[in-house]
Amino acid sequence: MTITQTEIINILKTGTYPTGQKGLKYYQQKQKYPIYPFIEVRKTQSDSNTTDIQKTAKEQTFEIRFYMKYTRPADIEEADRLATENEILRVLEVANIEPSNVIYFESKQWNTNIIDDTIYGSRSVLRFSIRDVSSTSGVGFIGSDDKIELNSEGTPLTLQILAIDTTQGFSVDKHYTDDRKAQYDPNQLIELGEFRITYETNPTITATIKAISDSGAVNNGKLHSSGGSEINYTFLVGQTTSSGRYSELQTSTTTFYATAIWVPVPP
Numbered sequence: 001m002t003i004t005q006t007e008i009i010n011i012l013k014t015g016t017y018p019t020g021q022k023g024l025k026y027y028q029q030k031q032k033y034p035i036y037p038f039i040e041v042r043k044t045q046s047d048s049n050t051t052d053i054q055k056t057a058k059e060q061t062f063e064i065r066f067y068m069k070y071t072r073p074a075d076i077e078e079a080d081r082l083a084t085e086n087e088i089l090r091v092l093e094v095a096n097i098e099p100s101n102v103i104y105f106e107s108k109q110w111n112t113n114i115i116d117d118t119i120y121g122s123r124s125v126l127r128f129s130i131r132d133v134s135s136t137s138g139v140g141f142i143g144s145d146d147k148i149e150l151n152s153e154g155t156p157l158t159l160q161i162l163a164i165d166t167t168q169g170f171s172v173d174k175h176y177t178d179d180r181k182a183q184y185d186p187n188q189l190i191e192l193g194e195f196r197i198t199y200e201t202n203p204t205i206t207a208t209i210k211a212i213s214d215s216g217a218v219n220n221g222k223l224h225s226s227g228g229s230e231i232n233y234t235f236l237v238g239q240t241t242s243s244g245r246y247s248e249l250q251t252s253t254t255t256f257y258a259t260a261i262w263v264p265v266p267p
Helices: 005-012 074-094 203-215
Strands: 025-027 038-051 055-069 105-116 120-135 147-150 157-160 163-176 182-200 219-224 230-243 251-261
Touching: 005 038, 005 055, 005 074, 055 074, 055 105, 074 105, 074 120, 147 182, 147 203, 157 182, 157 203, 203 230, 203 251
Parallel strands: 025 038
Antiparallel strands: 038 055, 055 120, 105 120, 147 157, 147 219, 163 182, 182 251, 219 230, 230 251
């Protein structure tokens, strides 16, 4: 993950700002002779790495400093300031900042001070941190790549997997011989896999999962697993449990039973 000051400025330039900020200028260094209004994008500290045996987290921190001079009534200038800050925050939120299509951690917080010195105006500082996560060994998988797709042959439904537990292989019966030696006998074989998958839910997802499960019919889908592999599974959709907490997003966990591998029919 590498994002530069120039890239952040290009994101900010896509915003639609109040007419009072016409001529908004962008810089990558502190201005000695400022012409208001303007924005400075500064990298406030060197990149930091936090490493454990499994993963390495790289964090970058920037400050977006918005300066404006008040030449109109303060309530009008304050309204423009708030509108500009909200628009800056909006374009950063919608931007697909690296790593693409993945959010491990992003923090954005405004702090505003009134300037009442040489000029009368304000300085707003948005402290902006992002984090990327990779395998420490270089060969491990990061779970953000895991997705499951259902209804692959109609209008597909794709779920970002928040957690997955997979069961494959034989179960084993254990017994003892007369001379007290343990014997292990392979029993039932789960050939393709049972997957207990946790995901963020919403009314559309809940209704779709319930409809497939209630039908008792198999559904052609895909499991996009870490490392970039993709397998076309025919699933039976089993039981779903949901969990929700006040101020937290509701998640659900569904068991998917892979019964076969399916091959797409050429158009």
